[in-house]
Amino acid sequence: MKNVVAGVDIGGTNTVFGLVDKSGKVLAESHLKTTDFPEVTNFVKALGSGIRNMMKGQKDVELMGVGIGAPDANFHRGTIEHAPNLAWKGIVPLADLVKKEVKVPVVVTNDANAAAMGEMVFGGAKNMKDFIILTLGTGLGSGIVVDGKMVYGHTGFAGEVGHITVVPGGRECGCGRKGCLEQYASATGLVKTVSMMISEMREESILRDIPPSKLTSKQIAEACAKGDPIAVKAMEYTAEKLGFGIVNSIVYTSPEAIFLFGGLAQAGEMLFKPVRDYLKKNNYVLFKNTVKILPSGIPESNGAVLGAAALILNELS
Amino acid sequence: MKNVVAGVDIGGTNTVFGLVDKSGKVLAESHLKTTDFPEVTNFVKALGSGIRNMMKGQKDVELMGVGIGAPDANFHRGTIEHAPNLAWKGIVPLADLVKKEVKVPVVVTNDANAAAMGEMVFGGAKNMKDFIILTLGTGLGSGIVVDGKMVYGHTGFAGEVGHITVVPGGRECGCGRKGCLEQYASATGLVKTVSMMISEMREESILRDIPPSKLTSKQIAEACAKGDPIAVKAMEYTAEKLGFGIVNSIVYTSPEAIFLFGGLAQAGEMLFKPVRDYLKKNNYVLFKNTVKILPSGIPESNGAVLGAAALILNELS
Numbered sequence: 283m284k285n286v287v288a289g290v291d292i293g294g295t296n297t298v299f300g301l302v303d304k305s306g307k308v309l310a311e312s313h314l315k316t317t318d319f320p321e322v323t324n325f326v327k328a329l330g331s332g333i334r335n336m337m338k339g340q341k342d343v344e345l346m347g348v349g350i351g352a353p354d355a356n357f358h359r360g361t362i363e364h365a366p367n368l369a370w371k372g373i374v375p376l377a378d379l380v381k382k383e384v385k386v387p388v389v390v391t392n393d394a395n396a397a398a399m400g401e402m403v404f405g406g407a408k409n410m411k412d413f414i415i416l417t418l419g420t421g422l423g424s425g426i427v428v429d430g431k432m433v434y435g436h437t438g439f440a441g442e443v444g445h446i447t448v449v450p451g452g453r454e455c456g457c458g459r460k461g462c463l464e465q466y467a468s469a470t471g472l473v474k475t476v477s478m479m480i481s482e483m484r485e486e487s488i489l490r491d492i493p494p495s496k497l498t499s500k501q502i503a504e505a506c507a508k509g510d511p512i513a514v515k516a517m518e519y520t521a522e523k524l525g526f527g528i529v530n531s532i533v534y535t536s537p538e539a540i541f542l543f544g545g546l547a548q549a550g551e552m553l554f555k556p557v558r559d560y561l562k563k564n565n566y567v568l569f570k571n572t573v574k575i576l577p578s579g580i581p582e583s584n585g586a587v588l589g590a591a592a593l594i595l596n597e598l599s
Numbered sequence: 600m601k602n603v604v605a606g607v608d609i610g611g612t613n614t615v616f617g618l619v620d621k622s623g624k625v626l627a628e629s630h631l632k633t634t635d636f637p638e639v640t641n642f643v644k645a646l647g648s649g650i651r652n653m654m655k656g657q658k659d660v661e662l663m664g665v666g667i668g669a670p671d672a673n674f675h676r677g678t679i680e681h682a683p684n685l686a687w688k689g690i691v692p693l694a695d696l697v698k699k700e701v702k703v704p705v706v707v708t709n710d711a712n713a714a715a716m717g718e719m720v721f722g723g724a725k726n727m728k729d730f731i732i733l734t735l736g737t738g739l740g741s742g743i744v745v746d747g748k749m750v751y752g753h754t755g756f757a758g759e760v761g762h763i764t765v766v767p768g769g770r771e772c773g774c775g776r777k778g779c780l781e782q783y784a785s786a787t788g789l790v791k792t793v794s795m796m797i798s799e800m801r802e803e804s805i806l807r808d809i810p811p812s813k814l815t816s817k818q819i820a821e822a823c824a825k826g827d828p829i830a831v832k833a834m835e836y837t838a839e840k841l842g843f844g845i846v847n848s849i850v851y852t853s854p855e856a857i858f859l860f861g862g863l864a865q866a867g868e869m870l871f872k873p874v875r876d877y878l879k880k881n882n883y884v885l886f887k888n889t890v891k892i893l894p895s896g897i898p899e900s901n902g903a904v905l906g907a908a909a910l911i912l913n914e915l916s
Binding site: 435436526534567569573 | 671729745751752753756774846847854855883885
């Protein structure tokens with residue numbers, strides 16, 4: 283018998299889940315449409331039967347546990363709480379519900395914390411004790427690891443680096459405040475910055491021909507690679523704000539590395555180089571040259587499933 | 600035989616040290632003038648004989664270890680590194696030197712981390728797992744505790760909250776950058792803010808009659824208590840900047856409490872109330888009403904010695 287775990291990534295639209303062994307090999311993967319389940323109890327049943335179906339497809343495997351990454355998830359309480367992007371309102375005791383369905387241990391945390399666990403167990407942070415991962419997607423999520431342990435804090439919600447204020451009085455944030463890091467250093471933030479640059483700069487740009495609502499960070503990165511002046515400026519501005527956020531983050535836990543993950547991080551060196559340059563100039567003196575800025579060592583394609591699997595593997599060990 | 604430890608607080612001018620038992624009782628206290636010892640080896644000898652003298656004054660006590668709080672101290676390496684306010688230049692292997700002198704375990708950390716240990720072992724954080732202490736003196740020091748453990752980070756220098764940028768392009772900081780929190784939320788910062796308010800406001804104030812170089816945070820707090828308009832405005836501004844720094848700090852480790860310690864914290868409710876009000880309005884939604892803003896539970900007078908004693912007690916246990 284081979285021990286496996288299930289890693290589940292619940293997103294606003296889709297839920298991806300897979301069977302993962304201890305080496306980080308994804309043996310099977312499947313998915314559900316989250317929006318098909320207005321009732322969480324029906325979702326849990328569908329997830330349970332999905333996992334059982336995957337198990338049937340494998341020879342001699344035993345399910346040891348289930349790890350779940352989900353928006354607004356609380357590790358301490360095993361809940362999803364007031365998630366604006368899910369139909370399940372209020373406080374959802376997800377870990378308990380899934381546990382009753384699958385009869386093995388279940389842990390939940392938010393997707394960025396799951397990504398951090400994935401990085402630590404299977405990725406670039408295997409030999410690190412102190413690091414931070416920033417997931418630069420629609421928003422900016424973060425997971426903080428101190429002395430080899432995930433930081434959950436008193437509430438279970440620790441690690442919301444996307445909501446430090448980097449521009450007092452700046453862009454409106456979904457949290458009701460202004461100038462949060464995620465309004466600048468995320469795929470969405472980069473798109474907003476292009477709109478800003480279009481208003482401020484005179485240069486020609488193919489980005490002027492795309493409606494902002496259709497524009498993606500990938501298109502901007504491609505334009506940047508071709509030297510489009512608006513895209514280049516927007517990427518520089520994004521890197522500067524991200525660098526500012528990183529410099530302000532380093533003083534808390536003095537990490538060995540900051541991993542960048544998610545859509546915006548796909549821009550690669552166009553983003554990483556100016557961020558590193560910013561740190562060289564602006565990092566607090568005690569931390570100069572002590573922090574690596576690294577791409578995630580987990581493939582984007584199954585990062586979420588691996589992260590959730592790492593979460594439960596870590597809990598079981 | 601009664602087990603005791605020595606707590607040592609090395610400051611730029613004075614070094615205070617004391618014998619402390621496990622209950623936090625200071626059995627004896629003594630001091631040295633740090634500036635009398637341009638050579639660290641001579642300082643260590645004097646400290647050793649000072650501790651031995653204190654031991655002789657006690658009946659049936661055994662020294663179990665020595666904890667030291669010092670500026671720019673590195674817990675991992677047991678060193679003081681490039682401390683601008685000490686005569687001992689470069690990297691000083693202080694823990695090793697003292698260990699050779701006293702023949703018991705020795706640990707060092709910076710003074711704010713020692714204050715955090717004091718708070719956890721003897722003070723208001725006895726039953727807390729996640730908290731932050733901010734020491735508001737000449738500068739702003741900080742100690743961060745996560746899940747019951749001091750955060751030292753990859754470098755051993757973690758917890759430099761005084762050096763987050765709260766006013767981009769703001770006041771010059773000793774670290775070579777601008778707008779660091781400690782330039783606003785410290786005793787020195789409050790004095791600078793009074794100068795700013797004097798330049799901007801028309802109101803009468805007794806603070807206009809004191810040279811800025813002689814002005815203390817205590818005088819400002821006293822003027823504030825009497826309703827002096829400049830002092831009141833300066834305290835509000837200070838609380839706002841401190842509140843901003845605290846709100847940005849909470850997202851990292853989600854602490855149960857923020858303790859305020861040191862000269863500026865002596866202003867009491869004149870400072871604490873507007874900070875709490877700031878949090879009510881501006882704290883990130885997930886952390887609203889989850890964080891207490893508290894005065895330190897350790898008396899200012901022997902806080903440094905108790906903190907250093909707590910550091911070694913924690914290490915021995």
